[in-house]
Amino acid sequence: xxxxxxxxxxxxxxxxxxxxxxxxxxxxxxxxxxxxxxxxxxxxxxxxxxxxxxxxxxxxxxxxxxxxxxxxxxxxxxxxxxxxxxxxxxxxxxxxxxxxxxxxxxxxxxxxxxxxxxxxxxxxxxxxxxxxxxxxxxxxxxxxxxxxxxxxxxxxxxxxxxxxxxxxxxxxxxxxxxxxxxxxxxxxxxxxxxxxxxxxxxxxxxxxxxxxxxxxxxxxxxxxxxxxxxxxxxxxxxxxxxxxxxxxxxxxxxxxxxxxxxxxxxxxxxxxxxxxxxxxxxxxxxxxxxxxxxxxxxxxxxxxxxxxxxxxxxxxxxxxxxxxxxxxxxxxxxxxxxxxxxxxxxxx
Numbered sequence: 253x254x255x256x257x258x259x260x261x262x263x264x265x266x267x268x269x270x271x272x273x274x275x276x277x278x279x280x281x282x283x284x285x286x287x288x289x290x291x292x293x294x295x296x297x298x299x300x301x302x303x304x305x306x307x308x309x310x311x312x313x314x315x316x317x318x319x320x321x322x323x324x325x326x327x328x329x330x331x332x333x334x335x336x337x338x339x340x341x342x343x344x345x346x347x348x349x350x351x352x353x354x355x356x357x358x359x360x361x362x363x364x365x366x367x368x369x370x371x372x373x374x375x376x377x378x379x380x381x382x383x384x385x386x387x388x389x390x391x392x393x394x395x396x397x398x399x400x401x402x403x404x405x406x407x408x409x410x411x412x413x414x415x416x417x418x419x420x421x422x423x424x425x426x427x428x429x430x431x432x433x434x435x436x437x438x439x440x441x442x443x444x445x446x447x448x449x450x451x452x453x454x455x456x457x458x459x460x461x462x463x464x465x466x467x468x469x470x471x472x473x474x475x476x477x478x479x480x481x482x483x484x485x486x487x488x489x490x491x492x493x494x495x496x497x498x499x500x501x502x503x504x505x506x507x508x509x510x511x512x513x514x515x516x517x518x519x520x521x522x523x524x525x526x527x528x529x530x531x532x533x534x535x536x537x538x539x540x541x542x543x544x545x546x547x548x549x550x551x552x553x554x555x556x557x558x559x560x561x562x563x564x565x566x567x568x569x570x571x572x573x574x575x576x577x578x579x580x581x582x583x584x585x586x587x588x589x590x591x592x593x594x595x596x597x598x599x600x
Contacts (some may be wrong), residue, residue, distance in 0.1 A: 262451025301331040301470030302551030303357040304387060304544075305348050307365050307432070309336035313493040313520045313540055315361075317388070317600045320544025327569070330386050330552050331545055333357060340432060340466040342366035359383040361400070361553035366434045367391035373401040374576050383554040387547040389437045397554050398580050400547045402538045403587040405437075409444025411587045412515050413453070414528055419513035425477045426487030429471050429495040433463040438491050441517075445489070459485065464495050471498025472505070475507035496535060520590050520598035527592040535590040540600065543568045543584050550582050 304321055306314035318334040325332035332392050335352065337344035342365040350361055353376060360382050364370035371394035374384045378395055383463060387400035402408075416426060428445070442461060449456050464471040479485055479502070488503065490496030496516025500523070502510045509531045516523075518535040526532035546566075549582050553560055560582055562573040572585025590598060 317544035324548030475502030
C-alpha cells in the first residue's frame with residue numbers, strides 16, 4: 253500500500269493530556285473503561301482488556317496515543333491499560349510486559365524498543381492465551397497477530413526528505429539524528445531516506461547518522477557536534493519526537509537558523525516555537541490520537557475474534573484506516589506535513 257510522498261495536513265485534531273518527559277525511571281500505569289459497561293457487548297462475558305506498552309511513558313507522543321486509547325475505551329466498552337517505563341530501556345519494557353501477562357489481559361500491544369529481544373516475551377504471552385500485537389513500532393520476527401502502523405515507511409521517509417530538500421534546494425550535505433539504534437520503525441524510515449535521496453536528489457548526501465536514544469538533550473549535543481564536524485552541513489533530520497526538537501534547538505543555539513535547515517518527526521506543540529522562528533522547517537507526523545484509537549479497536553477485534561477490516565463505525569473515527577491481510581498490518585493513513593501555518597490545528 254503506497255502513501256503519498258508529500259501530504260499536507262488538513263485535519264484538525266482534538267487532543268489533551270500531553271506531559272513533559274520525566275527523568276525518573278519508575279513504572280506507571282493508567283487504565284480506562286466505558287462507564288457502567290463491565291461486560292462485552294455480547295452480554296455476560298468478561299470485559300475485554302487491551303493493554304498498550306509504549307517505548308517509554310511520559311512524553312507527549314505516547315501520552316497522545318493513550319488519550320486515543322481512552323477515547324476508544326469509552327466508545328467500545330473495553331478496558332484500556334497503558335503502562336510503560338519512563339526510560340527507553342528494553343529490559344524494563346520486558347518486565348512490564350511480563351507483569352501484564354500475569355494480569356491475563358485479553359490483548360497485549362507493544363511498541364518495542366528492541367524488537368528482537370521482545371519477540372520471545374511476546375511468545376510467552378501467546379502461550380499464556382493472550383492475543384499479542386504491536387503498535388507504532390513492529391516486531392516483525394514475533395508471532396504478533398497485527399501491527400498497527402502509523403503510515404508507510406515510504407510515506408514517512410520520502411515526506412521528510414521532500415520537506416528538507418525544499419529548503420536545501422535539492423542539494424547539499426545533511427545528517428540524521430535518530431533515537432533508539434534498534435527501533436525497527438526508525439531504521440525503516442532511515443533506509444527509505446537514504447535510498448530516496450540517492451535516487452531523486454543526487455546532488456545531496458547524508459554524511460552521518462547518529463543515535464541519541466530518547467534523550468532530547470543528547471540530541472541537541474549530537475547535532476551541535478555534527479555541525480562542528482561538518483562545517484558544510486546545511487540540513488539535519490530529527491528522526492523521532494525527542495530528536496526533532498533537539499536538532500532544531502541546536503541550530504537555534506548555534507545561531508545557524510536559515511543556514512542549517514531541520515525537519516523531523518516532532519509532535520506539533522513541541523515543534524511550534526521552532527517552526528515559528530524557522531529553526532525547523534516542518535514536522536512530518538500523523539494523527540497520534542487516532543493511532544491510539546485504532547490500537548484499542550484492533551485489540552477488541554482480535555480478542556473477540558472479529559475482522560480487522562475497518563467497518564463503518566471505525567471509518568467514522570479513523571477515515572483513512574485500511575488493512576492488509578498479507579502483512580497483517582492495520583494502517584492509519586498517510587503521513588502529514590505540519591508547518592508554522594497549520595501547527596495550531598494540532599493542540600498536542
